[in-house]
Amino acid sequence: MTQPALADSAVTLLTAQAISVVRGGDGVLREVDLAVREQEIVTIIGPNGAGKSTLLAALMGLTPLAGGRVIRHPRLVVGYVPQRLRMDPVLPLTVARFIHLSAPRASLPLAWMGRLGCDRLLERPMHGLSGGEMQRVLLTRALIRRPNLLVLDEPAQGMDMAGEQELYGFIEQLRREEGMAALLVSHNLHFVMAGADHVICLNRHVCCFGSPVAVSTTPEFQQLFGSKATGLGYYQHHHDHRHTPLGVVRETP
Amino acid sequence: MESFLLRALLSGMGVALAAGPLGVFVVWRRMAYFGDALSHSALLGVVLGVVTGLNMNLAIAGVCVLVAAFVTWLHSRPELPTDAVLGIFSHAALSLGLIAASLASGVRMDLMGYLFGDVLASSWEDVVWIFLGAALVLTLLVWYWNDLVNITVHEGLASLDGVSVGKMRVLFMLLTALVTAAAIKVVGALLITAMLIIPAAAARPFSSTPEGMAIRAALIGTFSAPLGLFASYHWDLPSGPAIVLVACVFFLFSLGVGKRG
Numbered sequence: 028m029t030q031p032a033l034a035d036s037a038v039t040l041l042t043a044q045a046i047s048v049v050r051g052g053d054g055v056l057r058e059v060d061l062a063v064r065e066q067e068i069v070t071i072i073g074p075n076g077a078g079k080s081t082l083l084a085a086l087m088g089l090t091p092l093a094g095g096r097v098i099r100h101p102r103l104v105v106g107y108v109p110q111r112l113r114m115d116p117v118l119p120l121t122v123a124r125f126i127h128l129s130a131p132r133a134s135l136p137l138a139w140m141g142r143l144g145c146d147r148l149l150e151r152p153m154h155g156l157s158g159g160e161m162q163r164v165l166l167t168r169a170l171i172r173r174p175n176l177l178v179l180d181e182p183a184q185g186m187d188m189a190g191e192q193e194l195y196g197f198i199e200q201l202r203r204e205e206g207m208a209a210l211l212v213s214h215n216l217h218f219v220m221a222g223a224d225h226v227i228c229l230n231r232h233v234c235c236f237g238s239p240v241a242v243s244t245t246p247e248f249q250q251l252f253g254s255k256a257t258g259l260g261y262y263q264h265h266h267d268h269r270h271t272p273l274g275v276v277r278e279t280p
Numbered sequence: 281m282e283s284f285l286l287r288a289l290l291s292g293m294g295v296a297l298a299a300g301p302l303g304v305f306v307v308w309r310r311m312a313y314f315g316d317a318l319s320h321s322a323l324l325g326v327v328l329g330v331v332t333g334l335n336m337n338l339a340i341a342g343v344c345v346l347v348a349a350f351v352t353w354l355h356s357r358p359e360l361p362t363d364a365v366l367g368i369f370s371h372a373a374l375s376l377g378l379i380a381a382s383l384a385s386g387v388r389m390d391l392m393g394y395l396f397g398d399v400l401a402s403s404w405e406d407v408v409w410i411f412l413g414a415a416l417v418l419t420l421l422v423w424y425w426n427d428l429v430n431i432t433v434h435e436g437l438a439s440l441d442g443v444s445v446g447k448m449r450v451l452f453m454l455l456t457a458l459v460t461a462a463a464i465k466v467v468g469a470l471l472i473t474a475m476l477i478i479p480a481a482a483a484r485p486f487s488s489t490p491e492g493m494a495i496r497a498a499l500i501g502t503f504s505a506p507l508g509l510f511a512s513y514h515w516d517l518p519s520g521p522a523i524v525l526v527a528c529v530f531f532l533f534s535l536g537v538g539k540r541g
Contacts, residue, residue, distance in 0.1 A: 089436045107440050118308045118432065119487050128430045129441050152488070168437070 037064040040103045040176050040208055041086060046095035048078070048085050055081050057232040058095065063176060066202055068209045070219050070239075072251055073229035079212045080110055080180050082229060086210070087178060103176060106169030110180040110212075112161060116154040123149040126168045136170045142197060143167060158185020162194070170201075177201065179211035191215060195222055216252055284400060285513065289506055291402040291410050292523060295463045296475060296501030298414035301421050301494035302459055303476035303501075304483070305452060308432045312477050313366035314351065318460045319472035320370045321347040323377030326394050326464070331384050337409050337461050344457030347373065352453060377469070397468035397520025399509070406465055413462040417455050421494075424451060429490050466505075467520035474524045475501060482531040500530045 041063045048056040056078045063069050071079050084090040086097055087105055114120070122145070126135060140146040143163045148156070156164060162182055169177060177198065183191040195218040201207040213219060219226055219239055226242040228234040234247040242248050306315050322340050329339030347369075354365050381391055390398065402410075421428070427448055430438035435445045456476075463472045483496035508523030 084436065087436075087440060089439055105440055107437060109434065109436060112434055112437075114433070115308065115310075117484055119484070119489055119493055120429075120433070121488070124489065125433065128426060128433065129437070131426055172441075 037066065038100060038102070039064050039098075040100045041210070042098040043082075043086055044095050044098070046082075046085055046097060047093045048081055048090055049093040050081075054093075055231065056085065059229070059233055061086070061227060061233075063208055063210050065175065066206045066208055067225070068198070068202060068211075068223045069225045069227065070223035071210070071212045071227045071229050072214060072219060072248070073234075074251060077230045079229055083107075083178055083180055083210070083212065104172055104174040106172060106174030106177045108162070108165045108169050108177070108179040108182050111184065112165060114154040114156075114161075116152075118154075120153045121149065122151050122153060122156070122164050125153050125164065126171055129168050130171050133171050136167065139170055140167050142200075159187065159190050162186060166194070166197075175207060177207055177209045177211070179209065179213075181212050181214070183213070183215060192217075198222065214251075285509070287402050287404060287407050288399045288509055288519065290407045291399050292466050292505030292509055292519075293502045294407070294410040294414045295459070295466045296479065296505045296523075297498050298417040299459050299463060299472075299475040300479045300483070300497030300499070300501040302417060302455055303478075303480035304490070304494045304497050305428060305432065306456070306473075306476045307480040307484075309452075311456075312473055313363050313370065314348075315456060315460075315473040315476050317351050317366045317370035317373060318344050318347055318456055319464070319469050321373035321377065322460050322464050322472070323394060323469045324373060324380060325461070326389070326469075327377060327380040327384055330389050337413075340461040340464060341457050344460050345454060348453035348457055352449065374469075393468070394464060395468045395470050396518055397464070397466050397471065397523075399466045399519045399523075400512075402465055410462045410465075413458050417458055420451065420455060424448065425491070428452070467523060471520050471524050474527065478524065478527040478531050479504065482527065482534040485534045485537070500527065504530060 039062050041061075043059055043061040045058040045060060046056060047054065047058055059082060061069070061082075071082065073079050081090060085092055087107060088097065123135070127133075135149075137146065143166060145163045145167045148160060148164060151160075153161075153164070162185060166179075166182065169179075179198070182198075183194050186194060195213075195215060198209050198211070199222050202209060220243065221239075223239055225237065226239050226248075227236050228242060228245065228247040228251070230247070235242050235245040306312060322344055325340035325343030326336065328334065328343060329336035332339070351366065351369055354360075354369065378391075381389060392398075393401065427438065427443045428451075430441060430443050431445050431448050438448075439445050459476070460472055463475055467475055479497040479501040480493070482500050483493045486496055487493035504527040505523050508526040509519055511517055511526065512519040512522040
């Protein structure tokens, strides 16, 4: 399978070559190939137990490989948003302190925090956050080291529809304005179709791979998204404005 | 003040000073059983020290480090839950220590003293060892503080921040082994975990930052030691249990009074 070229000169930030992961004697991932280039958004989709989170962990060096290898560009800085973070109330930790744990001397990305609605959470204890607030805080923490690749594991968990749209809009904005690449696990059909440059269907191995339009015709994709996908005439248009979460057009400055 | 009482006071406060801040990690990381496994096996170290004539503190710390390494290795076997593994281990170590103590016949040793502490019998040498150990533990805790808190929250995130998770785990193990070796004289093998977790738990309701909780745990521990000793001296109570009970009173008080996020 060849990857359609984004731009020939684009730097490949992260490459996986035939990586396999074995856990408790079971093959969780089998010979997965993957590449993420600068400013590229790659979405991983797949059923439960497909090894999506394991793949992310393996790419970031958090899980030992049983085979294959991962090549990281020397300039790669990863910002990671894990699938969930369970905060034990016995550890007193404010949001500001939690974000600073990652880089004690770095300044907070205040502009982004305002955009995410995180600035007013700073003094709140971590264990009191709602699911959606937690995701925003995790994303802010991922941004503090000024990454060039965001790795997000189902980042919209616990968010309502409007929050989810805002979040995906934010990821696209980061790519547009900061040149940040993103590798994410997502089942938001709209984002997968409109936001991603490449889609990978994973089920312990790579079932299909390609542009969203190409992948959407595969049986694996249709099985995953059901009739939602087949009946969807996806209309792609260029945005010269932003929407508020309620759909009101907001002028771009 | 009589000098044995002064030595006891210094020993107790020295141990509490280090056990409090380390104990907050034991509580945060849910490792109370790990503390038990280490402190129960400290008895083996005592027997080893008595039989071989090695320095007792070194023998205890050495055995604790070996045990910690073994337990960490057991940890990596996913088919058994951690608390069960540690529960099995800590009681096996205790039984082994008691049997070794009874087999080492001909050597007179005060078993009760090592099980429940005998702080009133501490020598100046003990006091020096305790303060050296406490200073080392506190220095390392301060030095690696941010990394230790970071891995406590999420090991994956900490690892991406460049924290060596394996190194921090080993450090935590070594610190617990050191505190165990220092504390056995004061509260005894059976009550060491209490000195780790009770001041930390009592500090939680009054704290809104990790550092605040560590400092309050150290303070609560260092207050419990002289108050416990005073009770022990005044009413002729066993000193280790008296110190632990005073810490428990602080804990009960914190449940009623403290109400912070």
